[in-house]
Amino acid sequence: MSTAPILVIGSTGKTGSRIARTLTRRGFDVRHGSRRSAVPFDWDRPETWGPALSGVSSAYVSYFPDLAFPGAPEKIAALTECAATAGVGRLVLLSGRGEVHAQACEDIVRNSGLDYTLIRAAWFAQNFSEGYLRDAVLEGLITLPAGDVREPIIDADDIADVAVAALTEDRHGGALYEVTGPALLGFDEVAAALSSAAGRPVAYQPITLxxxxxxxxxxAGPMIADVLTGICRETLDGRNASLGDGVQRALGRAPRDFADYCRSAAASGAWQQAA
Ligand SMILES: NC(=O)c1ccc[n+]([C@@H]2O[C@H](COP(=O)([O-])OP(=O)(O)OC[C@H]3O[C@@H](n4cnc5c(N)ncnc54)[C@H](OP(=O)(O)O)[C@@H]3O)[C@@H](O)[C@H]2O)c1
Known part of the structure; x- marks a missing residue:
């Protein structure tokens, strides 16, 4: 096992924070990659990338804000070049299921000549507790252009466990893991589970794109609205209404249930409001 540090880009985010925590608990040397870390990493300042990648055995790459934003493919391409120059052993890219732009970025990593693992994720459960839908849960109304489509929502803890395996174990080289939760859920079922766990009424109301x-x-402005609407158009049209086997293949266990996520998020105070 290498004793070189492992870089976690997005180490203060939903997936990266979990990855950094687990690696640290297991005794690995973690180099945090955020704009606030000791060796800063900033997607908008390419001069920070070389120092962050220097001397690391592997690197987790979660792009901010999303691989669908203009400029993402160019930055991912430049990052892979920088990683090759730095001699990084493996890149582990977080990608999105059913997203054309994300899959173009996967291709860049796949064709970079570097060793890699691709994690193609479904919707994160933590969008409802740590992401942009937390406020909707608190307000009791989730509005999404999702109709009655069913999504296999995944717990970020599972994504993190797959990423930790990919960052630390040889056997994941060249793998593509489609990671989803264990069940397809309509957003009305999601709202009901959130409501029961949070102890407050939460409803789902479908809206148009x-x-x-x-x-x-x-x-958020028209540019961000265009990109996010494009993501919804792609990912909520039914193409992702199937289960992936990535968690099982990478870890040899089933992914966690949405109801379990709801219970642990509620227990951690995710939906308590400041008095
Ligand atoms: N949410 C979903 O359902 C979903 C599904 C599939 C795929 N994804 C993918 O997940 C990725 C996001 O991962 P996440 O949810 O774990 O992250 P996140 O919670 O959105 O966290 C954002 C991270 O990015 C960092 N950050 C913000 N601006 C930055 C910049 N200019 N340069 C460098 N770092 C910056 C933040 O750190 P600092 O502020 O400390 O710098 C933070 O660590 C996206 O690429 C998205 O496509 C999301």
Missing amino acids: EQFHAGMAAT
């Missing part, structure tokens, strides 16, 4: 875009444009 146009309504979603208008809401996003009003709060």
